[in-house]
Amino acid sequence: MSRIFNFxxxxxxxxxxxxxxxxxxxxxxxxxxxxxxxxSHRSPAFEKVLQEAKEDIKxxxxxxxxxxxxxxxxxxxxxxxxxxxxxxTEGKVAAYADTGSFSDxxxxxxxxxGKAVKVFSSKPQxxxxxxxxxxxxxxxxxxxxxITGNNTxxxxxxxxxPETGDVPLIADMSSEILSRPFPVExxxxxxxxxxxxxxxxxxxxxxxxxxxxxxxxxxxxxxxNYETMLDKDSLYNTPPVFAIYIVGKVAKWxxxxxxxxxxxxxxxxxxxxxxxxxxxxxxxxxxxxAKESRSIMNVTxxxxxxxxxxxxxxxxKKRGLGGLKGHRSxxxxxxxxxxxxxxxxxxxxxxxxxxxxQNNK
Amino acid sequence: MSRIFNFxxxxxxxxxxxxxxxxxxxxxxxxxxxxxxxxSHRSPAFEKVLQEAKEDIKxxxxxxxxxxxxxxxxxxxxxxxxxxxxxxTEGKVAAYADTGSFSDxxxxxxxxxGKAVKVFSSKPQxxxxxxxxxxxxxxxxxxxxxITGNNTxxxxxxxxxPETGDVPLIADMSSEILSRPFPVExxxxxxxxxxxxxxxxxxxxxxxxxxxxxxxxxxxxxxxNYETMLDKDSLYNTPPVFAIYIVGKVAKWxxxxxxxxxxxxxxxxxxxxxxxxxxxxxxxxxxxxAKESRSIMNVTxxxxxxxxxxxxxxxxKKRGLGGLKGHRSxxxxxxxxxxxxxxxxxxxxxxxxxxxxQNNK
Numbered sequence: 203m204s205r206i207f208n209f210x211x212x213x214x215x216x217x218x219x220x221x222x223x224x225x226x227x228x229x230x231x232x233x234x235x236x237x238x239x240x241x242s243h244r245s246p247a248f249e250k251v252l253q254e255a256k257e258d259i260k261x262x263x264x265x266x267x268x269x270x271x272x273x274x275x276x277x278x279x280x281x282x283x284x285x286x287x288x289x290x291t292e293g294k295v296a297a298y299a300d301t302g303s304f305s306d307x308x309x310x311x312x313x314x315x316g317k318a319v320k321v322f323s324s325k326p327q328x329x330x331x332x333x334x335x336x337x338x339x340x341x342x343x344x345x346x347x348x349i350t351g352n353n354t355x356x357x358x359x360x361x362x363x364p365e366t367g368d369v370p371l372i373a374d375m376s377s378e379i380l381s382r383p384f385p386v387e388x389x390x391x392x393x394x395x396x397x398x399x400x401x402x403x404x405x406x407x408x409x410x411x412x413x414x415x416x417x418x419x420x421x422x423x424x425x426x427n428y429e430t431m432l433d434k435d436s437l438y439n440t441p442p443v444f445a446i447y448i449v450g451k452v453a454k455w456x457x458x459x460x461x462x463x464x465x466x467x468x469x470x471x472x473x474x475x476x477x478x479x480x481x482x483x484x485x486x487x488x489x490x491x492a493k494e495s496r497s498i499m500n501v502t503x504x505x506x507x508x509x510x511x512x513x514x515x516x517x518x519k520k521r522g523l524g525g526l527k528g529h530r531s532x533x534x535x536x537x538x539x540x541x542x543x544x545x546x547x548x549x550x551x552x553x554x555x556x557x558x559x560q561n562n563k
Numbered sequence: 564m565s566r567i568f569n570f571x572x573x574x575x576x577x578x579x580x581x582x583x584x585x586x587x588x589x590x591x592x593x594x595x596x597x598x599x600x601x602x603s604h605r606s607p608a609f610e611k612v613l614q615e616a617k618e619d620i621k622x623x624x625x626x627x628x629x630x631x632x633x634x635x636x637x638x639x640x641x642x643x644x645x646x647x648x649x650x651x652t653e654g655k656v657a658a659y660a661d662t663g664s665f666s667d668x669x670x671x672x673x674x675x676x677g678k679a680v681k682v683f684s685s686k687p688q689x690x691x692x693x694x695x696x697x698x699x700x701x702x703x704x705x706x707x708x709x710i711t712g713n714n715t716x717x718x719x720x721x722x723x724x725p726e727t728g729d730v731p732l733i734a735d736m737s738s739e740i741l742s743r744p745f746p747v748e749x750x751x752x753x754x755x756x757x758x759x760x761x762x763x764x765x766x767x768x769x770x771x772x773x774x775x776x777x778x779x780x781x782x783x784x785x786x787x788n789y790e791t792m793l794d795k796d797s798l799y800n801t802p803p804v805f806a807i808y809i810v811g812k813v814a815k816w817x818x819x820x821x822x823x824x825x826x827x828x829x830x831x832x833x834x835x836x837x838x839x840x841x842x843x844x845x846x847x848x849x850x851x852x853a854k855e856s857r858s859i860m861n862v863t864x865x866x867x868x869x870x871x872x873x874x875x876x877x878x879x880k881k882r883g884l885g886g887l888k889g890h891r892s893x894x895x896x897x898x899x900x901x902x903x904x905x906x907x908x909x910x911x912x913x914x915x916x917x918x919x920x921q922n923n924k
Contacts, residue, residue: 215601234885240569275803276636
């Protein structure tokens with residue numbers, strides 16, 4: 203076996219320890235005589251998996267009791283529709299902060315449902331940053347403000363969040379959830395596709411104030427009704443058992459690493475190693491994100507030419523650094539350095555960037 | 564390792580060979596240096612997985628070229644909403660054949676969207692059978708007829724399908740797809756949650772006439788729009804990579820077993836072993852399904868008392884026969900004997916039933 207450092211943006215690296223555990227118990231889970239892929243979602247063995255995953259995530263986030271945790275399917279893209287279906291009711295206006303390709307997609311799904319407005323957009327500047335709190339002014343009758351906590355494609359991230367007063371704040375945190383502590387009590391609902399920081403593709407973690415999801419319209423499609431998902435404890439139908447099982451293992455691994463404060467320390471250290479190269483050779487490694495919005499999850503930059511970018515990706519691969527190509531919509535280079543990327547991976551990337559600059563400047 | 568015979572209804576048994584392959588390559592998939600759980604859904608390695616899965620399923624079904632194959636998330640329950648969202652347009656009436664708990668749920672989701680009628684129901688007889696073709700009369704302006712090909716909870720299955728003429732026939736085949744050949748060209752759209760016959764929980768296989776899904780309303784939630792899912796080749800967003808990968812392996816395994824005709828032969832042989840006991844001891848093993856509708860996937864029956872049923876489940880477990888408890892909504896006993904249940908499993912169950920009758924009659 204020869205494992206590489208995997209800088210893919212999602213699906214992304216998982217902790218090797220987690221993969222090894224999964225491998226070891228793949229034919230017989232917890233003495234059931236069945237694979238985790240074969241057990242009933244209503245069995246005691248899976249019930250334990252689900253409850254422990256929720257408890258561990260609650261611990262990690264220090265989540266107040268008035269929040270519920272549940273798992274859904276369909277990825278962030280189904281959430282883009284679920285949010286307005288549940289909360290963009292007659293006479294209300296949904297507010298969106300447009301900070302990247304995914305926030306724009308979320309906005310478009312809201313427009314199909316009702317009135318939605320962009321209260322901020324960094325699109326004209328190539329999505330180089332997220333708004334400062336004072337830049338976000340909400341409309342009257344605002345149903346909610348939707349933000350994208352970390353912009354995976356563009357490499358920008360919120361470190362302070364807009365003040366919304368009585369207006370519910372909803373966030374897509376698909377690419378930064380559980381990478382650092384944050385003030386969860388500011389949010390009414392948070393959703394996160396698992397395939398970046400917390401698991402494989404196939405499930406979405408939803409964290410929501412219980413009173414916010416209560417009282418939903420009974421005519422919503424049942425699989426989009428947040429109240430039903432919470433009330434049925436993720437078990438209205440057969441949930442994505444395996445993906446939830448992995449999320450649970452990742453949560454335990456995060457606790458073992460020391461929790462979110464410890465993760466933030468190492469994540470910042472990892473990001474600093476790469477951003478340091480961007481700051482040292484700004485004419486060669488041209489960062490895409492404004493400094494105050496630099497994501498500690500996805501570092502995005504361009505090289506002087508497309509040819510050099512292609513060469514960078516190829517030579518990186520030869521040094522065991524995979525997945526460095528930027529998103530097809532924006533090109534350039536992207537290093538995704540989620541929780542599961544070890545410090546050694548970023549050190550190896552930084553050394554490579556130093557050498558590559560030396561040889562190609 | 565001590566594996567049992569797993570009679571769970573879903574998630575359900577997978578072929579041991581498939582599980583062993585998954586286990587062997589879990590840390591390094593196809594020389595990528597990454598787990599299948601970590602690779603990009605847009606990587607050449609996954610592209611190959613996806614295309615081969617589609618090709619193998621096409622081969623198995625002998626599917627005409629005017630049908631497309633794609634994978635979605637959210638289970639059968641999201642499909643219950645997708646079908647009316649896509650096809651129950653203004654002025655049309657959706658027809659449902661009500662043959663069990665899941666067809667009733669599908670009907671309820673359609674009622675949220677528009678006008679839906681039940682054109683058949685075996686509910687008053689405890690869902691003991693599916694309709695004969697001549698029993699189904701369609702309303703004027705019928706958008707489609709929706710049937711549930713195999714009723715997992717009740718243990719009934721269609722072996723001849725209603726004639727719908729120009730009206731599109733849509734089927735939920737979650738629990739029997741790829742268990743036997745069937746006239747696929749009668750159907751406009753088929754959906755199948757993977758977790759019974761073809762994979763783990765987490766993805767839905769959709770097979771649809773390309774011209775049927777063309778021209779969908781652009782205002783549908785994007786993740787529910789069948790046209791988008793087909794046009795984007797299951798890759799509009801990050802699909803459930805791992806579940807699709809397993810479905811692909813199961814399809815290859817089915818080809819190795821000789822394809823669907825060979826599977827039907829063994830599946831009928833397996834079912835006959837159990838139904839034979841029901842016919843031999845009808846006062847002790849009381850079959851729930853009318854003979855002409857007996858499912859070859861889920862055999863359901865009651866024993867004279869609830870106490871005997873509990874004892875049956877417990878003693879079965881001790882003999883290495885797991886998951887025999889009926890669905891919580893109907894009770895009794897259910898043996899799910901999907902593709903991955905080997906003949907030996909049904910032989911062991913039949914021996915156990917013979918002994919149990921002898922000792923408890």
